[in-house]
Amino acid sequence: MMPLTAIVTGASEGLGKSLALELASRQIDLVLVSLPASGLSELAGFIRKNFEVKVTIFEADLTLAESCTSLFALLKSEELTAHILINNAGLGNWSWFEDKNIGFYKKQIELNVIAPVLLTHLFLAQLDEERTAYLLNVGSLAGRFVIPKKQVYGATKSFINYFTRCLQLEMERSNISISLLSPGGINTKPELLVLNHTLKGIAKATITEPDRVAYEAIHGMFLGKKEIIPGGVNKLMVVLNAILPGFIKDMIIKSKLKPVVKL
């Protein structure tokens, strides 16, 4: 059988890069999407050389709607059908709402919400119904817990959560498996490395390594899991979240925030 082809957005760094490597190690061809000048061609060269899979790169800013359409136009012109879409690209933040400008939030919503919706739509339209397809949307535990200083980011991930669950119901009878990945913090980008490095206690225990998250994500995706929560402590947090009454959770979050709450 022809090898599967997977699109990974935000592939140049962090979790996206680990997901690309995990797929390549399973002999899956890749279409890697990332911003221009983000080292994508070096990554593609490395993967081709070391895993001997076909790698296509597409450098574009996904906050522009036309980037999404031109990605699938490129695939069509190359006679490529994607069987797997991983909506991974995203923009995070850890800041008080007033501290970022409106341009930042617009971009964050465009990348975290609009791009995955458009890409999913375009992806479904080009599927070959004979072959099982896979859609993996990267959400976040931040989409399940209310975390101050992650107000817009968490809201975009709640959107992804709802969107993915809804599609799972709508497309139950189709030959497509749809999974939601809900990771906690991941040791990825250099700027996050500094931040994660200063964490302590439970916050630190929820931080996981990207290659581990990538393995659990792809493994879970092929098993057809509806939601994948990487890391033992994270799973426990989700369970606690479901059983603890609301006022206790609020108390915990507020007490955690005490040192940082602005007066």
Added chain:
Amino acid sequence: MKVLVTGATGFIGRNLCLDLAEQGYNVVALCRNTAHPYLISHKNITPVKGDILDRESLAKAMNRCGQVYHTAALAKMWCRDKNDYYNINVVGTRNVLELAGESGVNKVVYTSTCGVWGPTIKHPMSENDPRIDGFAIDYERTKYLAEIETRIYSAKGLNVVTVNPSRVYGEGPITDSNTVGKMISGYLKGKWRIIPGKGTQVSNYAYLDDVVKGHIAAMEQGTPGNRYILGGEDISFNAFFSTLQSITGKTYGMFKLPQRVIEAYSQFELLKTTLTGLPPVFLPEFAARLKKDQKYSSQKAITQLNYSITPFEEGMAKTINHIKSL
């Protein structure tokens, strides 16, 4: 010309001081303790008390130096206060780069590590290859962050070249960061009797003299803003110990410790360290690394810096002789 070497008592730094002094440079050897036993005495080496975290002492030491070799780092596997890694490796490097820019130093050579790439898949990594692993190892993470500092200062116009040695072995003192020396000396005493896993894991071993020469060549010929891998041969644990066996003539029954046992043991060590604060023998992030190769290509340095690699057996023979004499 006056040349500053930070980390002058370190495994690479001390031999670098000696080579530069022999070539006639006036070497300012920055050390926290000028009476340090590993400091080499030579008429051209002037020990200066200072610390890369104490900007005043650093500026003083750098005064009228034309070149700076920044080899100082925290390269140990573990230390009690994890913030030390960030402070020494990142903030310390930032201090060196910033003061070098202010005091009119012509060129800086920064000693990074192949650990910024870490594990490899099939082919040896070269300078433009991406890092494929996370950053569980503190040393690797902070050296990676320090390289970002060099890029920032390079963009501001500082002439800085980065060199990336692999696992360095050679004639020098046996310290916590000299892992190869520890293995050889343990083997000679009959105390090191294990081979991790199946022994097939490959690492790159760089001979100290080559690495020191590579530093000086990077200062003379390195392109500003570039990095150069200074490595050696890719050798598996099995090949490492059979070389050791044939050179020393000592044959011990070596025990191949299964990866699972190493991982379990490293978890126990982590727990022990977390509970008691005692230094661990081995940690889970290093156990995980034993599953992957660390192969690197020095081709760029060979082409652009005339870097040469001493054959592994030759370098090992010299190293073993040296360790026997200690």
